[in-house]
Amino acid sequence: MFSLLLAVLLQSSSLTVEPPEVVVATPASPREATAEDFPVLIRIPHSLVSKGVDREFKHSSTVQREVMGTNSTGTAHCKGTVTCTIETKTDGAAFCCRISGTVQSDTCGTNGPAIIRSNAVTSYVAHKRFSFDGHQFTSTPASVVANTRLTFTGIDSTLPRLGGRIVRRVATQRADKSHSQAEAITRSMTEKDLCQRIDADFDARIIDLNKSFAKRLSFLKHFPSAGNKVHIRSHPDSVEIYLGKAPIRPSDWIEVHAPMGNAIELWLRIEPGLIIAQTPITTFLVSKAPTWLATYLSSNPNLLVPGNKEIAIEAHDGWVVLRLNEG
Numbered sequence: 001m002f003s004l005l006l007a008v009l010l011q012s013s014s015l016t017v018e019p020p021e022v023v024v025a026t027p028a029s030p031r032e033a034t035a036e037d038f039p040v041l042i043r044i045p046h047s048l049v050s051k052g053v054d055r056e057f058k059h060s061s062t063v064q065r066e067v068m069g070t071n072s073t074g075t076a077h078c079k080g081t082v083t084c085t086i087e088t089k090t091d092g093a094a095f096c097c098r099i100s101g102t103v104q105s106d107t108c109g110t111n112g113p114a115i116i117r118s119n120a121v122t123s124y125v126a127h128k129r130f131s132f133d134g135h136q137f138t139s140t141p142a143s144v145v146a147n148t149r150l151t152f153t154g155i156d157s158t159l160p161r162l163g164g165r166i167v168r169r170v171a172t173q174r175a176d177k178s179h180s181q182a183e184a185i186t187r188s189m190t191e192k193d194l195c196q197r198i199d200a201d202f203d204a205r206i207i208d209l210n211k212s213f214a215k216r217l218s219f220l221k222h223f224p225s226a227g228n229k230v231h232i233r234s235h236p237d238s239v240e241i242y243l244g245k246a247p248i249r250p251s252d253w254i255e256v257h258a259p260m261g262n263a264i265e266l267w268l269r270i271e272p273g274l275i276i277a278q279t280p281i282t283t284f285l286v287s288k289a290p291t292w293l294a295t296y297l298s299s300n301p302n303l304l305v306p307g308n309k310e311i312a313i314e315a316h317d318g319w320v321v322l323r324l325n326e327g
Contacts, residue, residue, distance in 0.1 A: 040266070040267070040268055041242045041243070041244075041267040041268075042217060042240070042241045042264070042265070042266050043239075043240050043264070044213070044239045044240075045237060045263065046236065046237050046238060047261065047262050048262060048264060049086060049095060049209075049238075049239055050084035050086075050095070051209075051212075052208050052209060052212075053082070053084055053097060053202070053206070053209055054082045054083065054084045056079070056080070056081060056082065057078070057099050057101065057198070058079050059077075059078050059197065060075060060078070061075070061076050062074075063075060065107070065186075067109075067185050067186060068178055068182055068185065069111050070109040070111040071111075072107035072118070073107060073108065073109070074106045074107030075106060076104065077104050077105075078102070078103045078194070078197070079101045079102060080101025080102075080124070081099070082098070083097070083098045084096070084097050084098075085098070085236065086237070087234060090233050091232075091233070092131060092133070092232050092233070093131070093232045093240075094129060094130060094234060095239075096127055097129075098126070098127055099124075099126040099142075099198060100126070101124065102121060102122060103120075103122040103190055103194070104120070104122075105120045106118075106119050106153075107120075110158075111171070112167075113158045113159045113167045114156075114157055114170075114171035115157060115158065116152060116155055116171065117152070117153045117155070117156075118153060119150075119151045119153050120148055120149070120150045120151075120183075120186050121149050122146050122147065122148040122187060123146065123147050124144055124145065124147075125146075126142050126143065126144040126145075126194060126195070127142065128142045128199070130206060132232060132239060134241065138206075139199075139202065141195065141199055142194075142195045142199050142202070143195070144194045144195050146191045146194065147187065148184075149183070150179065152175050155172050155175060156168065216264055217241060229244070230242070230243055231244065261325065262326045263323045263324060263325045263326070264323075264324050264326060265321055265323050266321070266322040267320075267321050268320045
């Protein structure tokens with residue numbers, strides 16, 4: 001009965017069933033890239049930011065100081081370990097060096113006919129901070145907190161016999177009475193000297209870091225810059241420099257914080273059909289890679305050896321990534 005009714009309805013129906021329309025997508029025509037097409041990001045790992053800056057802080061120097069009327073000369077030996085920590089910042093990049101160690105000095109001074117020998121051991125912790133503005137690192141003056149232990153190792157006199165004995169006794173009494181004050185003055189002088197030496201030493205180290213950053217960022221000059229703005233951020237494992245349209249959105253940043261080792265990474269957003277100077281963007285990237293890598297040949301002559309696993313170009317979530325492991 002149901003089949004008969006269905007047959008009648010089909011015969012009497014005036015409706016016609018049209019075949020579905022097939023829409024054929026037209027491939028997008030290649031188009032020339034504009035500045036806004038280039039979210040370009042360079043990630044530089046912690047190991048390369050701190051390279052050379054975190055070497056041991058060490059020096060020996062001549063000491064000349066006056067403490068409570070005693071003019072002393074001698075030698076000082078300073079030794080400190082350096083630990084660099086990259087700060088978490090969303091509107092720039094910065095890192096801080098912590099220098100901790102000791103300064104040991106042995107001096108001999110005179111105060112009238114008295115001869116006073118002493119040993120001072122100063123333990124210290126210093127901090128030196130650096131900020132990156134997209135072009136270079138600059139620093140702020142170092143700060144030092146120190147603690148000094150002063151020991152009088154010998155008191156003598158230029159006078160003979162009874163006069164010498166009197167001088168030694170009086171000098172010993174005065175040294176004991178003024179010990180705390182002399183110790184505080186020695187600590188203050190040592191802190192001041194440490195600040196000056198750390199500033200001079202680490203500002204010299206930053207010159208080399210700025211040169212290496214200039215090489216690593218040289219790839220950006222191959223991309224259009226009109227309409228783009230440099231954005232910088234840092235977190236404990238790397239410094240990131242982003243070239244893209246402003247204002248920057250959270251989604252513009254790469255949220256991949258896997259261990260990077262010594263690999264510097266160039267991330268370039270890829271859009272199908274995008275070209276630059278009549279060249280597909282992937283071809284452009286590969287063609288420019290040797291130019292960028294050539295800046296490292298002076299210290300890494302084997303970087304461009306065919307099949308070198310230290311160089312990789314790969315795809316990652318719509319980005320093309322050039323990864324260079326500097327070893």
